[in-house]
Amino acid sequence: MKTPLYTHVIKLPRKIVIGKGVRKNIPQYLKALELGKNVLIVTGPNLIKLYGKEIIQILEDGRFNVNYIVTKSTNINYLKTLMENVASEKYDVILGFGGGKSIDTAKYVATNISKPFVSVPTAVSHDGIASPFASIKGLERPISIKVEGPIAIIADTEIIVKAPYRLLAAGVGDLVAKFTAVLDWKLAHKLKNEYYGDYAASLALLSAKHVINYASIIRRGTEESVRIVIEALISSGIAMHIAGSSRPASGSEHLFSHALDIVAPKPALHGEQCGVGTIMMAYLHGKNWRKIKKTLREVGAPTTAKELGIDDYHIIKALTIAHKIRPERYTILGETGLTWKAAENLAKKTGVIS
Numbered sequence: 019m020k021t022p023l024y025t026h027v028i029k030l031p032r033k034i035v036i037g038k039g040v041r042k043n044i045p046q047y048l049k050a051l052e053l054g055k056n057v058l059i060v061t062g063p064n065l066i067k068l069y070g071k072e073i074i075q076i077l078e079d080g081r082f083n084v085n086y087i088v089t090k091s092t093n094i095n096y097l098k099t100l101m102e103n104v105a106s107e108k109y110d111v112i113l114g115f116g117g118g119k120s121i122d123t124a125k126y127v128a129t130n131i132s133k134p135f136v137s138v139p140t141a142v143s144h145d146g147i148a149s150p151f152a153s154i155k156g157l158e159r160p161i162s163i164k165v166e167g168p169i170a171i172i173a174d175t176e177i178i179v180k181a182p183y184r185l186l187a188a189g190v191g192d193l194v195a196k197f198t199a200v201l202d203w204k205l206a207h208k209l210k211n212e213y214y215g216d217y218a219a220s221l222a223l224l225s226a227k228h229v230i231n232y233a234s235i236i237r238r239g240t241e242e243s244v245r246i247v248i249e250a251l252i253s254s255g256i257a258m259h260i261a262g263s264s265r266p267a268s269g270s271e272h273l274f275s276h277a278l279d280i281v282a283p284k285p286a287l288h289g290e291q292c293g294v295g296t297i298m299m300a301y302l303h304g305k306n307w308r309k310i311k312k313t314l315r316e317v318g319a320p321t322t323a324k325e326l327g328i329d330d331y332h333i334i335k336a337l338t339i340a341h342k343i344r345p346e347r348y349t350i351l352g353e354t355g356l357t358w359k360a361a362e363n364l365a366k367k368t369g370v371i372s
């Protein structure tokens with residue numbers, strides 16, 4: 019394997035805290051990082067009702083000046099309007115408190131005003147909680163954009179365990195995806211001379227193997243389950259920091275999910291779609307797709323079109339256009355993608371459609 023000749027800068031989170039009730043220590047963690055006194059919380063409409071008061075109180079008791087914004091969307095136009103009310107000079111740190119939308123909005127805000135971002139996830143449905151990428155809607159392409167990664171991740175398992183179980187199972191879907199993502203990355207290295215980093219790839223794979231090994235414990239939906247999934251999601255996020263791209267975490271199975279987001283009338287959760295995509299892409303790679311399916315079943319994540327709530331037609335359609343989503347990202351789908359017939363065969367053989 020060749021070492022890249024260009025300068026490779028790796029920025030990693032400085033503090034990662036996972037545990038029961040750790041939200042109460044947020045002031046102490048922020049102080050240790052010496053980020054400043056003025057905190058902007060970015061959160062969602064439900065979370066502000068559930069935890070807003072408590073989190074603000076915790077920070078104010080720790081002598082921080084707190085302001086908050088409630089985000090409703092990650093659409094670029096919405097975010098631009100939101101930014102008009104964020105005076106950059108007023109804040110020292112942006113704290114994202116919530117699920118995907120809040121975390122992605124917080125990353126976007128922090129990157130735009132060049133301030134550090136602290137990730138406080140309240141659900142663990144995808145690896146964005148630790149990665150330097152954000153999923154912003156309404157852009158030219160439905161893929162993630164590069165943003166500033168978190169300077170700290172504070173994951174309170176007591177809060178996360180209360181989120182709907184479906185979100186945790188979706189997190190497993192986003193994690194098994196690393197199997198095919200790494201296979202695609204290797205393929206691009208072999209055929210397209212793309213840079214491949216074995217360390218980042220191994221780390222991403224480890225996070226996928228972790229949830230496969232612990233599927234039965236994850237199914238219990240306890241704080242222990244949350245901890246297993248969150249540790250794997252963080253390590254996948256770190257793999258992206260090390261690779262300097264989302265390559266170790268996102269391949270053809272993610273392209274399939276992005277394609278479903280475009281064609282399906284009512285898409286499922288990102289991690290759920292990626293999980294089903296992984297079953298099919300593992301089949302194309304000639305790997306053990308049944309093992310992926312078994313893990314998803316075991317944790318109660320969707321493995322079929324029906325369980326995703328998407329009809330067969332849109333599954334096939336997505337498979338045939340997935341290769342066009344991000345042409346520079348070479349995957350097992352190749353440059354020409356799958357024909358309708360091939361896509362239908364693939365979905366049938368893996369039991370995704372019947």
Ligand SMILES: [Zn+2]
Pocket residue numbers: 144145192267268272288292
């Ligand atoms: Zn993902």
